Amino acid sequence: MRITFCQGILAVAITINLLILYYISRLQQRVLHRHREHMPPSTHQQLGPLKPGVTILIREFQDFENYVPDVVRSFVKQKPELPAVVVADRLPYPPMGLPSMPSVQVVILKPAPDQPAHTSRPETYVRTAYVALVPDGVKADPTSQLERMLEEFKASQGKVEMVAAPVRSLMPLQCLNLKVSLKRWTAEYTPAAPSSKLCTALKGEAVLLLRTKDLFNLSVPLAKPxxxxxxxxxxxxxxxxxxxxxxxxxxxxxxxxxxxxxWKADNLAKASRLQLFRDFGIKRVLLEDGKEQWFGCSKETQRCFGTIHDDTPEYLYQNRWTPPCCLKALRETAKYVINILEMSGVRYWLEGGTLLGAARHQDIIPWDYDVDLGIYLEDIPNCELLRSAESGSIVDERGFVWEKAIEGDFYRVQYSEHNHLHVDLWPFYPKNGFMTKDTWMDHRQDVEFPEHFLKPLVPIQFAGFLALAPNNYRSFLELKFGEGVIENPEYPNPALKRMEKGNGM
Structure with a gap:
């Protein structure tokens, strides 16, 4: 085959272009390699090889009054090469006057638009295998406590993940046991045995030593408090x-x-604690002295979850159950409404999932979001609040809102004008021996049933008080939900979200 002059020129041009592309590719690889060599270590790289030793890290202090410079000096005086990292949310003001030493660094967590990302990441600055979290106001004595702590920690590795040395102060260090249930939005503290030195939480001031990798593998290692x-x-x-x-x-x-x-410090601590529990989704805290703290919704706030779609609340997709503040409000509303009905002579009974909760838990189902009551339609005129609700919403003297539901011919009592947690009242009437109603929802349990289940009504434990329920409530529930419903819990819409095995029931 004979190659023409034009074909030869084309072949040479293609060869030259390929050579040019090859050399450009090699040049780009060299530039990229040189750039990576001079880049600060990333978080992943930082948590790789670490040097032996301990870095002291000071996180909590007040800008307006602190002893951070004295704390740092007391430690580096014992060991000048000891790394010290001070972590602040933003540049401290007034300036602290830290020792001007290469081993002492300040990390500002608030990113700056003119700085690379690593400058606001504390893990970039901790290059030792261990880190000691040191509170403000601590003084390093000449006895080298850090070295002793490290020796004790190494000797107990595999048994504990942290060791703590108390700070001699007015309040002794207390050993606590902490149990956190994210599913139930709850943290519970209990005292450890008086002589115990091993626990899961501490109360009081202490220097805490742990592995650097362990600390920075936590989700938010330096959140306050x-x-x-x-x-x-x-x-x-x-x-x-x-x-x-x-x-x-x-x-x-x-x-x-x-x-x-x-006073300023106490307010800041209270605010940071509130924000922490909001961020972590902790709405109920049981303290070691038996007191409770609530961080969820109230009568003055909106409820903790939005509109329900397909009978499946948002929190179920987060693998959580109903927030405890919401359950508390539902119990309060149910007890109040039932008391009004009983005093007014309105016959009522626990309906649907509410009755199921009473049968299974003697309470509201832990993942339910409202309370359902059946009432006799003919008894509605006996209750002034229900009569008044026919013409519009009524806010009663306790702040509960009574109204006619917009979805159909039934009534709703809301916890407050702001918080729409509610009890639904479903009017039934007898027809040919069965109880029926005028509004039906697309729920499996929304069916007619024989009136004999209501003659008589029987008391049942529910949410801390006695309420009325259909007689033979097991048969009543199995008629509505299916056989074995009490023993076999399931979420409201299993087609969208099924209950996991080992769910903690």
Whole structure:
């Protein structure tokens, strides 16, 4: 085959272009490699090879009054090469006057638009295998407590994930057990045995030592309040902490020297605690002294979840159940409404899933979002609030809202004008020996039933009080839901969200 002059020129041109592309590709690879060599380590790279030793990390302090410079000096005085990292949400003001040493660094968590991402990531600055979380006001004594803590920790590795050394102060360090249930939006603290040195949470000031990789593998390792945040996350992972027979002294007691500064610090601590529980989805906290704290919705706020679609609340998709503040409000509303009905002479009974909850839990089903009551249609005139609701919403003297439902011929009582948690009242009337009604919803349990289930009504334990229910409620429930419904719990719409095995029931 004979090659023409034009074909030869074309072949040479193609060859030259291929050579040019090859050399450009090699050049780009070299530039990229050189760039990566000079880049600061990423988080993933940082959590790889680490040097032996400990970095002290100071996270919680007040801008307006603190002893952070004194804390750092007391540690680096013992060991000048000891790395110290001070972590702040934003640049502290007034300036702290930290020692000007290469081993002392300040990390600002708020990203700056003119800085690379790694500058606001504390894990980039901790290059040692271990990290000690040091509270403000702690003084390192000449006895090298950090080295002793590290020795104790290494000796107990495999048994505990953290060790703690108390700070000698007015409040002794307390060992607590913490159980967190994200499904139930709850954190529960209980006291450990008086002589116990092993627990899952601490109350009081302490220096805490743990592996750097462990700390920065937590979801939010440095959220405030630091110890509250840390122990919620570690308790979910099954970690434990051991209190050592080593202690640190304090630079100054009390830490804040004026009542005004103490007031400011208390308010900031309260706000950060509230924000932490919101971020973590903790709405109920049981304290070690038996007191309860609530961080969820109330009469003055909207409920904790939005409109329900396909009978499946949003929280079920998050593998959670009804927020405890919502269950509390539903119990309160149900008890109040039932009391009004009983005083007014309105015959009622627990209906649908509410009756199922009473039969199964003696309470509201832990993932339910409303309460259903059946009432006799002919008894409605006996109740002034129900009569008034015919012409519009009524807010009663307790702040509950009575109204005619817009979805059909039934009534609704809301917890408040702001919080729309509610009890639905379904009017039934007898027809040919069966109880029927004028509004039917597309629910499996929404069916007619023989009136004999209501003659007589019988008392049943529900939500902390006695309510009325159909007689032979097992047969009543199996008529509506199917055989074995009490023993076999399932979410309202299994086609969309099924209950997991080992669900904690």
């Amino acid at each position: 630091l110890m509250t945040s840390l122990f919620i996350q570690t308790s979910l992972r099954g970690w434990t902490v051991r209190i050592l027979d080593i202690s640190f002294s304090a630079v100054h007691q009390p830490l804040l020297t004026s009542s005004h500064n103490q």
